Amino acid sequence: MAHYFVGDVQGCFAELSLLLQKVDFNPSTDELWAVGDLIARGSESLATLRFFKSLDNSAKIVLGNHDLHLLALHGKLKRPNPQDNLAELLNASDINSLTDWIRQQPLVRTLPEHNIIMTHAGVPPQWDVSTLLQEAEQVSTALQQHDYLTALIAKMYTEDSQQWSSDLAGIDRLRYCINALTRMRFLYPDGRLDFKCKTPPQQQAHASLKPWFEFPSRCAPKNTLVFGHWAALMGQTNHPHYMALDTGCCWGEHLTLWHLEKNEKITQKRLI
Numbered sequence: 001m002a003h004y005f006v007g008d009v010q011g012c013f014a015e016l017s018l019l020l021q022k023v024d025f026n027p028s029t030d031e032l033w034a035v036g037d038l039i040a041r042g043s044e045s046l047a048t049l050r051f052f053k054s055l056d057n058s059a060k061i062v063l064g065n066h067d068l069h070l071l072a073l074h075g076k077l078k079r080p081n082p083q084d085n086l087a088e089l090l091n092a093s094d095i096n097s098l099t100d101w102i103r104q105q106p107l108v109r110t111l112p113e114h115n116i117i118m119t120h121a122g123v124p125p126q127w128d129v130s131t132l133l134q135e136a137e138q139v140s141t142a143l144q145q146h147d148y149l150t151a152l153i154a155k156m157y158t159e160d161s162q163q164w165s166s167d168l169a170g171i172d173r174l175r176y177c178i179n180a181l182t183r184m185r186f187l188y189p190d191g192r193l194d195f196k197c198k199t200p201p202q203q204q205a206h207a208s209l210k211p212w213f214e215f216p217s218r219c220a221p222k223n224t225l226v227f228g229h230w231a232a233l234m235g236q237t238n239h240p241h242y243m244a245l246d247t248g249c250c251w252g253e254h255l256t257l258w259h260l261e262k263n264e265k266i267t268q269k270r271l272i
Contacts, residue, residue, distance in 0.1 A: 003111065003260040005033040005118070007235075007245030008064065008228040011042025011085060012270065013051065015255045019268045023259060027058035033109065035228030036064025036120035036182070039089065041250035043272075046089040053101050063105050064120035064229060065182040068156065074099050075149040078157075103143045107136040107181045114260060117219055121184040121229040124164055125215035126191055132219065135177040142174055162192045185230050187212050200232045213242040226258075235265070 004025060009016050025032065038052060038061065039045035052059045072078040073090060080086050089095065109118045110133075117123065123132055142152045152174060161168070161176035168176055179193055186194040186201075186209040197204050201211050219225060220241040228246035235247050235256055247267065249255035254267045 002030040003033060003114070004030060005035070005226055005243070005245060005258040005260065007035060007247055007256045008037040008231070008250070009034065009039075009042070009048050009255065010037055010066070010250035011039050011045035011048050012249045012255055013042070013044035013047040014271055015249055015268045016048065016051075018271075019255055019257045019266060022266055022268070023257065027055050030058065032059050033111075033118060033226070034059065034061040035118060035226060035245055036062045037066040037228060037246075038064070039070060040066040040084045040086065043085050045086055046092050049089065049098050049102075050094070053098065060109050060118075061105050062109055062118055062120055063102065063107055063182065067102055067105070068153070068178065068182060071099055071102065071143075071149070072153050072157075075153060077149060077154050103148065106140050107177065108132055111260075115223045116226060116260070117223045118226040120182045120227060121180070122212045122227045123217070123219050123225055124180045124184070124191070125187075125212060125217045126164060128218040129223070135173070136181065139174050139177050159195050162195075164191060182229070184212050186210065187215060191215075198230075198232060200234075211237075213237055213239055 004023060032055060038048050052061060073080055074095060107119060110116065142148060145151065155171050156175055156178050161172050161179055164176055183195060184193055186197045188194060188208055194209055197206060197209060224241050224243055226243045226245065230244065231246045231248035231251060233244045235244050237244050243258060245256050245258060247254050247256045249270050252270050254269045257266045
């Protein structure tokens with residue numbers, strides 16, 4: 001069995017298909033792990049979601065901020081961003097089935113035999129593996145409730161939950177977990193999340209901010225942390241235990257696939 005990890009697809013289904021052809025991906029024997037944000041900026045979000053859903057247990061995905069946002073759009077809690085190409089998806093005959101499938105996906109996946117932890121944006125440095133799994137599971141439980149739209153999705157759009165504390169409770173605790181695992185890039189020295197800066201680390205002008213992966217981590221280096229979300233990194237962290245896979249395909253760059261067993265990256269340039 002081969003394990004392939006792919007960066008943010010963002011609806012770039014043609015590029016994903018070409019990547020999988022390059023490695024002769026076989027869903028009957030291989031697994032495709034995806035760091036989230038399957039949809040949005042590219043033109044084939046519907047085909048992308050249908051494909052991953054069709055893979056059944058051969059697909060291992062985690063939710064990204066765009067995937068969660070789709071739930072808000074489908075639930076009429078938000079209006080589509082004109083920059084996203086989601087009209088076809090939102091109007092699809094199987095949209096209910098697709099969003100129900102999304103709600104069953106977690107915020108974190110682990111591959112213990114290879115010491116792999118995968119999330120969309122990263123892992124808070126102060127969390128150990130046990131805390132990560134526990135907090136993510138609470139969000140998954142909330143997503144699977146009948147009132148998930150009003151109890152969780154409608155309340156996740158705030159930047160109040162910036163600082164982790166074990167004293168957080170209720171929606172504040174769930175919101176911090178969502179923000180950290182799906183939106184995190186830079187942190188302040190005290191661990192607070194910054195939601196504004198999206199530049200490459202070497203270009204940001206705030207001396208007090210550092211990338212989350214430059215803080216001492218309780219999960220690494222015992223584990224390799226696989227993530228996406230931060231296209232400006234272009235796959236570069238300069239740390240061997242942090243594998244960044246978002247390489248900006250939807251912005252005209254390329255899509256990256258990491259073959260775990262060979263420790264090899266395969267790329268596909270944006271077609272359009």
